[in-house]
Amino acid sequence: MPRLCRLLCLLLVMLCLPCSLPPTPAQATPWGADYFPNITLLTQDGDKVRFFDDLIKDKVVAINFIFTGCGDSCPVETARLRQVQKLLGERVGQDIFFYSISIDPYNDTPATLKRYAQKFAIGPGWTLLTGEAADIEQLRRSLGLYIEGLQNGRSKDHNLSLIIGNQATGRWMKASPFESPYILADRLANSLHNWKTASAQHHDYSQAQAPQIRPPSAGEQLFRTRCSSCHTLGDAEPGATRAIGPDLLGVTRQRDEAWLKRWLMEPDRMLAEKDPLAMLLYAQYNQLAMPNMRLGEIEVSALLSYLDEETQRRQTPSAQR
Known part of the structure; x- marks a missing residue:
């Protein structure tokens, strides 16, 4: 009997001791500082930033690669993201961030990117960036957005490159710039936030404001x-x-x-x-x-x-x- 009491007491003590639980999948993301190149980039205002430390760490982001001399897909991508930014409103720059990175750093200086941002009326929370060509190529490869044959910002088959993700949870997905802006806004505002409280108010980006669904011609x-x-x-x-x-x-x-x-x-x-x-x-x-x-x-x-x-x-x- 005394032995049984001692065992019960030992069990109670063990239950009261603090324990270390293994990290949850949301905490144990492989997409951390060891994966992303922490390259130095320049913003359209000429400020130096680090890709991982300053731009994506613990953030929900939308990233695309453009060049200002592009005459086909880049303006469409930029215009589509402008619609998404409008739908998300003040959340862009608070808990959602947009980054457009030039693949033609030889011509896209910070001043050139600033003029491009002004032409498209890009608002706060959306940063345009440039940097060293080798660094940007490395970054594109790590994001799975590199296309062979690209030289000095020109390609025979220009890549439509938009990726959205939450670095903290490790959830990343490629998206088409031709996607509905309501769907892109919903993914950024709700799906990618996962365990985070997205907003005090509920915004139904995908249904409330979307056009009536019917078979289109x-x-x-x-x-x-x-x-x-x-x-x-x-x-x-x-x-x-x-x-x-x-x-x-x-x-x-x-x-x-x-x-x-x-x-x-x-x-x-x-x-x-x-x-x-x-x-x-x-x-x-x-x-x-x-x-x-x-x-x-x-x-x-x-x-x-x-x-x-x-x-x-x-x-x-x-x-x-």
């Missing part, structure tokens, strides 16, 4: 993925920040069809030729060049048909619908 799908990051279609909100490009409602009735088709297929060439209307649009919209989306004739026809049908639908009085 080929033209509508092209507009949503390729055009809507820069253009509205008669649905600009009163007092909203001006879009990067003109509203397209009625454009098929205002512009010559042949001009529109060529503008959609080779805007870079028309600007190089100093087409009068192309130059006027360039001047009106903050000298942001229309990107070449590499659309074919069938895609252009589908897009123009959708713009014409949507114009007809929205301009028809409700009593006649």
Whole structure:
């Protein structure tokens, strides 16, 4: 009996002692300082920062790689992230951070990046960065966003490179810049925060503000993925920040069809030729060049048909619908 009492007492003492539990998966992430290169980068304001220590450690982030001389995918990525930043509001810069890193550091100086940020009206919490070419290549490789054949910021097959993640939890995912801004905002604001309290208020980015879901035509799908990051279609909100490009409602009735088709297929060439209307649009919209989306004739026809049908639908009085 005394022996039993001693065993019970020993058990009670052991239960009262503090114990060290193994780290949870959220705490034991392999994506830490030993994995990411802690390279030095320069911000658009000329400040030196360390990639791991200053930019991503314990943060939820969206990272993409651009160069300011890009005439196709980079402006679309930037415009899409601008929409996401608008949806997230003040949270960008508080618990969510955006980083755009140049892959053409020879030409993209801090001053060049600052002008680029001003053209796109990039807000607080979104930092543009440049650095040494070898360091940036190493960083792209570690993030799984490197593409072979890239030289001095130019590639025959430019990589659409957007990755979002939470360094503290080790959750990272690649994303398409053509993705819906509501879905990207929801992933950054909710999914990636995981165990964190995302906000005192609940924001339903993916449903409350999203367009009504219905099977889209080929033209509508092209507009949503390729055009809507820069253009509205008669649905600009009163007092909203001006879009990067003109509203397209009625454009098929205002512009010559042949001009529109060529503008959609080779805007870079028309600007190089100093087409009068192309130059006027360039001047009106903050000298942001229309990107070449590499659309074919069938895609252009589908897009123009959708713009014409949507114009007809929205301009028809409700009593006649």
